[in-house]
Amino acid sequence: MEKIPILKMGPFLLVTIQVDLYDRLALSLEADLVQMVKKTAAKGVLIDISAVSIVDSFMGRIFGNIAGMCKILDAETVVVGMQPAVAITLIELGLPLTGVHTALDVEKGMKLLTSKVDIDIESDDDLDDDHNTI
Amino acid sequence: MEKIPILKMGPFLLVTIQVDLYDRLALSLEADLVQMVKKTAAKGVLIDISAVSIVDSFMGRIFGNIAGMCKILDAETVVVGMQPAVAITLIELGLPLTGVHTALDVEKGMKLLTSKVDIDIESDDDLDDDHNTI
Numbered sequence: 001m002e003k004i005p006i007l008k009m010g011p012f013l014l015v016t017i018q019v020d021l022y023d024r025l026a027l028s029l030e031a032d033l034v035q036m037v038k039k040t041a042a043k044g045v046l047i048d049i050s051a052v053s054i055v056d057s058f059m060g061r062i063f064g065n066i067a068g069m070c071k072i073l074d075a076e077t078v079v080v081g082m083q084p085a086v087a088i089t090l091i092e093l094g095l096p097l098t099g100v101h102t103a104l105d106v107e108k109g110m111k112l113l114t115s116k117v118d119i120d121i122e123s124d125d126d127l128d129d130d131h132n133t134i
Numbered sequence: 135m136e137k138i139p140i141l142k143m144g145p146f147l148l149v150t151i152q153v154d155l156y157d158r159l160a161l162s163l164e165a166d167l168v169q170m171v172k173k174t175a176a177k178g179v180l181i182d183i184s185a186v187s188i189v190d191s192f193m194g195r196i197f198g199n200i201a202g203m204c205k206i207l208d209a210e211t212v213v214v215g216m217q218p219a220v221a222i223t224l225i226e227l228g229l230p231l232t233g234v235h236t237a238l239d240v241e242k243g244m245k246l247l248t249s250k251v252d253i254d255i256e257s258d259d260d261l262d263d264d265h266n267t268i
Binding site: 004050107 | 137138139141142143144150152153182184185215239240241244
């Protein structure tokens with residue numbers, strides 16, 4: 001089993017990481033995710049790392065990369081279920097996960113994504129209003 | 135990473151199987167799932183096996199067991215994302231997954247679960263109506 005499945009749930013994609021993200025797998029996950037975001041026009045990506053207990057600088061960078069790529073494709077990324085030990089390690093490694101949103105669990109992450117997408121839609125409306133007034 | 139994470143999504147639980155379900159892991163998944171169904175009062179369990187390409191009779195039995203246990207605890211089980219090769223193997227092994235609902239992907243599985251829970255609620259209402267008329 002070489003691929004991490006990406007599940008489509010409404011306007012969002014859900015990825016659960018259960019195996020060690022060695023280099024090749026992480027890069028293929030990156031590529032698959034970006035493809036899926038484009039294919040499904042997803043507005044958000046949820047990455048569940050509750051099963052991840054060991055993290056290294058490579059994995060920390062991967063989350064940042066995925067968030068950056070998805071952002072360009074107009075999708076927000078939320079990492080959920082991080083174990084306290086992983087948070088400690090990430091900060092000690094000097095990887096504060098800038099640009100990545102986090103939430104305690106999938107439900108809270110889903111709420112966060114929904115609110116972000118709502119805000120985006122609202123600000124788009126505001127933009128339209130501005131255009132109308134000009 | 136020894137545990138398969140169980141994600142709570144509203145009234146349902148979601149499990150993505152990405153690793154080979156060897157005996158001990160499968161039994162601990164069974165136990166964890168039943169505990170979570172009780173703890174969260176979940177109405178349904180979604181098991182995504184899109185990453186599973188090889189299945190044996192043990193794994194086939196595990197799905198049946200989980201569905202049976204969840205049913206007793208008043209939760210429906212839907213297995214989603216089965217690869218055609220897995221379906222072929224299961225039938226050839228003489229395991230038609232009786233008692234287990236299946237759907238093509240997570241979204242369809244979620245819809246199936248929602249409809250099943252709705253029907254349950256409706257039939258409960260009917261029961262109440264009957265009681266009223268008697």
